[in-house]
Amino acid sequence: MPGVHISLKAEKVFELFGFPVTNSILATWAVMLLLTVGAWLVTKNLKLRPGKLQVAVESIIEMIYNLFVTINGDKTLLFFPLIATLLLFIMFLNWFGLVPGVGSIGINEIEEGHKVFVPLFRAGTADLNTTLAFALISVITIQVVGIKTLGKEYVGRFFNTKSPIYFFAGILELMGEGTKVISFAFRLFGNVFAGEVLLTVIAFLLPVIAPLPFIAMELFVGFIQALVFSMLTAVFLSLASTSHEH
Amino acid sequence: MSDEGIKMVATAFTIAVGAVGPAIAIGMLASKAMEAIGRNPEAESKIRTSMILAIAFAEAIAVYALVIALIIKFT
Secondary structure, three states: OOOOOOOOOOEEEEEEEEEEEEHHHHHHHHHHHHHHHHHHOOOOOOOOOOOOOHHHHHHHHHHHHHHHHHHHHHHHHHHHHHHHHHHHHHHHHHOOOOOOOOOEEEEEEEEEEEEEEEEEEOOOOOOOHHHHHHHHHHHHHHHHHHHHHOOOHHHHOHHHHHHHHHHHHHHHHHHHHHHHHHHHHHHHHHHHHHHHHHHHHHHHHHOOOOHHHHHHHHHHHHHHHHHHHHHHHHHHHHHHHHHOOO | OOOOHHHHHHHHHHHHHHOOHHHHHHHHHHHHHHHHHHOHHHHHHHHHHHHHHHHEEEEEHHHHHHHHHHHHOOO
């Protein structure tokens, strides 16, 4: 399609000590800065009789807690830092792709003889590297939690020597853990990248009023994908930390 | 058929066929969830949460097909 710039992989913007910094890394840094500064500002003067801002933030945290307490029960506080961070970080990272200027403001570079447009920012989760990192963090945490709380019983789920059928089922479970990584990574990447492509194409065809419902849909999809990622992590964490004795 | 032509056909075919299964799955999920809510309106929020989780699983399959279609088109 002439004139539309869609690239499957994130483009490199500059190099830092030999490490290529892509535009999705810049977006991730921007959202990290935003969330960290926001968290510091809100918790600067925590009072026992809170003002309005503290009450609002506390009620949001309580809503997120109530969402996860039905899945994890009394271990919710233990897992809360990971799953709440996944929820908030992925949600804001998805929404960052909708900020005006992301994906459209950039530099024209000359590569291999012809002009290539390199946007300065790009939605952080529209890069398979980012989503793969999130997926690996989740799945490795699930394994560590399983081994820590259940010990030998957890390893016994995968290497069951009771009978050949149980052994085969154990190997299938092991492969299931690997497909969890791929499934997490591709679900998040596919939804956000496809949303970006859709918005680019619609803005290319009808720039004036038509993108509005699609941007609304992208807001919704960004929130739902963050929710699904964190809830699936919470569900697998609860499966890994609860004992299933036959 | 030319190289460019077969690429386009492959892209269209991938996403067209890949979206049929998840669409049927999501329809069945939502209809069963609505039946369950109709039978027991008190458990609405629990049913809704489980339904959204299951729909996200089903939609992920359609997203896999979409990612392959995009890879075929853009490389």
